[in-house]
Amino acid sequence: MTEPTNNRLGWxxxxxxxxxxTLHAILLSADGLLMAHSQTITRDDADRHAAAMSGLQALARSTAEFCGGAISGWQQTVNEFAGGYVFLVAAGPGAYLAVSATDRVDMEAVSFRLQELVQRLGKELTSPPRQGIGSRA
Amino acid sequence: MASARSSEGIYVRATVRTAVKLLVVGHFAVGKTTFVGTLSEIRPLRTEETMTQAAEHVDDLAGIQGKSTTTVAMDFGRLTLNDQLVLYLFGAPGQHRFKQLWKDIATGALGALVLADTRRLEESFDIMGLLEELELPYAVAVNDFDGAPRFPEPELREALDLLPETPLITCDARDRVSSTHALIALVEHLLRRPVREYA
Structure with missing residues (x-):
């Protein structure tokens, strides 16, 4: 089948x-499309995961006003379940990184690791606006 | 593929030539979740919640039986149309209180399919207005509910105040073939639009 995403970043x-x-990791664009996924999750599941995370991010961001924060100040969203966690962090302009883990994961270490990953991969992990679409005729 | 309309936050990698993001929208209880679920080739994402008494006077169920849940965030499904084209379907909640989320979900979409119900056509105006505000092209698909009145196309067009070029289709959101035709009508509409509209 066609492979609309580029899984070069999967490694x-x-x-x-x-x-x-830790269980799965996906990289998604702000508009909810999968950009890369770890080998531990299938493409189909990763597509659905990406869409869900974009919706979650949009909802989470909309609640910033209730803590007096700026709308643009969203840093991360952590979902806690009886059996594990899903972490969602910004990964540069227009990209988010989501990592899921069991409930035995070291929360602090994983947060640190995610930030480190985002920093280290820098440019590679971003999805800048496409070129040539900036002006409507 | 054609580029999405411009705004900050449209991020589809340059390598993605065949993925098209489309919105499935419409008013409360028009069948958006059913539509996305019917078409998706993967297990769809659903965010349904049981409807509570709190919304009893807000979300009007007149004429609708058997509905006990409503989408609170979004629906998502994927449909491979052919080797060149994969459609990502994002369904947005119908109620006005979700308007901001709706706009966020619309980011990066190329177009929208507006589902409509002949028993409450007037409720589609808000939706179409919002799409026009976002400058998002759309097609309208009347979801053929059992027992809902049917009208000739010219009457429907007039009632919905559609532009002549806006496609109007009838579909059954429970039926895969019929729903696919509705999407194809939208995709063809998007392809017909001059490229400079997006550039």
Whole structure:
């Protein structure tokens, strides 16, 4: 089938999963399309995961006003479940990184690791606006 | 593929030539979740919640039986149309209180399919107005509910105040073939539009 996303970045995500108790990692665009996924999750599931995370991010961001913060100040969203966590962090302009883990994961370490990954991969992990679409005729 | 309309936050990688993001919109209880679920080739994403008494006087269920849940965030499904084209369907909630989320979900979309119900056509105006505000091209698909009145196309067009070029289709959101035709009508409409509209 067609492969609309480029999974070249997948290996970087796999690398991030070397932390104990982490499960899946996906990289998604702000508009909810999958950009890369770890080998631990299928493409189909990753597509659905990406769409869900974009919706979650949009909702989370909309609640900033209730804590007096700026709308643009969203940093991360952490979902806690009885059996695990899903972390969602900004990964540069227009891209988000989501990592899921079991409930035995070291929260602090994983947060640190995610930020480190985002920093280190810098340009690679962003999805800048496409060129040539900036002006409407 | 054609580029999405311009605004900050449209991020589809340059390598993605065949993925098209489309919105499925419409008023409350028009069948958006059913539509996305019917068409998706993967298990769809659903964010349905049980409807509560709190919204009893806000979300009008007159004429609608058997509905007990409503979408609170979004629906998502994927449909491979052919080797060149993969459609990503994003369904946005119908109620006005979700308007901001609706706009966020619209980011990066190329176009929208507006589902309509002949028993409450007037409720589609808000939706179409919002799409026009976002400058998002759309097609209208009347969801053929059992027992809903049917009208000739010219009457429907007039009632919905559609532009001559806006496609109007009838579909059954429960039926895969019929729903696919509705999407194809939208895609063809998007392809017919001059490229400079997006450039």
């Amino acid at each position: 970087m995500l796999d690398n991030a999963l070397q932390m104990p108790e």
